Amino acid sequence: MSSPNVPPATGPDDLDVLVIGGGPTGLAVATLLGRRGLRVAVVERHHDVYPLPRAVHLDDETYRILHELGIGERFAAHTRPALGLRLLDGNHRELATFTRKRTTAAGLPQANMFDQPDLERLLRDNLERLPHVTLLGGHELLRLDTSGSATVAARVRRPDGTRAGLRAPCVVACDGANSTVRRQLGLTSDDFGFEQRWLVADVRCDLDLDAWDGVHQVCDTHRAGTYMRIGPDRYRWEFQLLDGETSADYAGLPRLRRLIGPWVRAVPDERLAVLKCTEYTFRARVARRWRSGRVFLAGDAAHVTPPFIGQGLCAGLRDANNLAWKIAAVLRGQAPPGLLDSYEAERRPHATAMVERARAMGLMMTGGGRLATLARGRLVPGLARSRAVRQLLLDSRTPALTPGPRIRESTPRAVRGALLPLVLLPGPDGQPVLVDRVLGDRSAIVALPGTDLAAVPDALPSAWLTIDPQGSAGERLLARWLRDAGVGWVRVDPDRVVSAAGPAGVLR
Known part of the structure; x- marks a missing residue:
């Protein structure tokens, strides 16, 4: 910040922080700031929770953040623990199975499957309990003016088409992979050279499918795929699209059955309902700068990851948890402005490491040609017996944060930048x-x-x-x-x- 002590808002129309984007990351930032007594407005272009399923997994470290948000106990009713990961060849023969522990020492599952709209409803309902936080649904950001010395000005379009101005000392941009804020500020990203088109299908079925209750990864260069159970009657499949294919080629259950048949062959059509069947492009990118003056990027606005290790939403919630307390401390004059420099210094290397890990996992499962597929069939079972490989795939702990403005280099490496164990x-x-x-x-x-x-x-x-x-x-x-x-x-x-x-x- 430009001054050592930036006082919190005092006027009736003043804001301490403006959050752009009301997805999980934006709602988490606003909640953590609101719980610390700051005045926050969230600009979100959708009136209500986006209804279609998107993220479906979070780990125990992120579940811990949900408890900090105040929804941990309620989230338990909407999540399903997953057993781990099973690797299959193109004929659905088991190559290796990696089984996770059901729960950690604090009783939180290491892998948690859920429906993102359920999580967003919990976050929105929770936000309503905070008197100093306002969710502006149906509002669209038009532009930011960062030329002010003490505040950032935002111009937004209201639901009725009229325009309004908002102003705050800090802005947190959580407006997704196609971030308007990132584009307006001219912030570019590093591309890690991963781009694949996948079909994502969410299906409701009121029968238990006869399948191992974990994530199935089909390691096949011709048609890589993923299967996972999300809830009592919710299932997701993801399949790599071939050249020339689009999601329209699999519109409707009869066409989709050509892909999901190995799991639902014995299930009659009337017991299956397709909730979503759409195309996504999986990419690996990280913004080169996460801050421009008083504006900070978080969530998909700062980083985009392939989904192979289920860390997309987790990374956004980690951003929120890292940034919110620092903004609150600086705005209250309880910490020097330099503390905010630690956000990008800590989160960017961590997010980059997770994106690179997801990219490597994706290439391992889908990369190469016929010879690579044959090699996987021979090598994976042996690698699966390696303690180091099993540790890499099953340990839900993420890397320690990089020393910098707040983490002392002199701190012993064993605990430096690490999370305190949750007990x-x-x-x-x-x-x-x-x-x-x-x-x-x-x-x-x-x-x-x-x-x-x-x-x-x-x-x-x-x-x-x-x-x-x-x-x-x-x-x-x-x-x-x-x-x-x-x-x-x-x-x-x-x-x-x-x-x-x-x-x-x-x-x-």
Whole structure:
């Protein structure tokens, strides 16, 4: 920001933050800012939740963010854990199966299947509880004016066609892969050289399909495909389109059956309903700059990934969680403006790593010609027995964040930029609660007994949580994590990222 302390809005028409785009990322940003008392408006061109299914997977790290948003418990009624990943050849013979753990130490499934409209409804309903947040449905952004020294001005078209102006010290652009904001600001993207056309079909079936309850990936150069169960009666298939094909070639159930037949051969037509059958182009791109002055990119506006590891929506929610608390701290004068430089410094390398991982997975499953298909049939079963390969495919942890403006380079590598493990700790009434609820919305020091406050830089005004190594299962896990890393304490920021750590220091 241009000044060390940018006060939050005080006038009745003032905003602290303007969010462009009311999809999951935009709603998450607005919620996290609103829960911190900031005045926020979300400009969204659709009046209601976009009805067609899109994203269908999130991992346990992202599920943790849903709890921070206040919808974690309610989301549980709309999600279905997935067993893992099964690789098939072109004849649907099993090459390898990678089974995930059902739940983590905190009880969250590592792989969660869901219907995006269900998630968006939860997010919208939750947003209505925040008195300082307004969702402007049916509003379209026309242009941004970033020439002001203290605020950004936006011109929007209302549902009735009239125009209005909005102004805020910060703008977060969550307006998708074809971002109007990114284009107006002249921000370009790095293209990772991946572009494939796929057919995506969502089908409702009131019968249980006789199939392994995880993601099926058909590794076939001629016709790669993916199958997954989303809910009690919801299924998704994705198939790579051949040259000259379009989604129109598979319009209607009889034509679609040519592709989904191996899974539904015994199911009569009247038990199947096609909800969506459309073409998507899978790409791998990351914006070169995620910030232009007071405007920040997030979600698909900042990065687009192929879907092969199910991280598209996850990345957007991680952006929201990383950025929101920093904006709030700077606008309130609780942190220097330089903290906002850490957003792109941390999130861009992380998102790039995940995009590259998804691209590599896509090429492994679909790339090459006939010889590549034969090689997969011979090599994959052996690779599947490799502990390193299984760890890569099954471990839901994502890379640590890069050291920079807030994460100290001196922090031991084992915990530097990593997430604090999500565990259950005894709550005030003795019932187990997530450690995040114990820490609250603040930076916190998590330490082993005997750590001297004087040995911890910048400990105040942080909260202090001492872990009992002989206490609850969650405390024992945290104590073991600290000791395995060779540290006595860590500083955890509101997004649960470790930004500093050190030895226990002088014993009391």
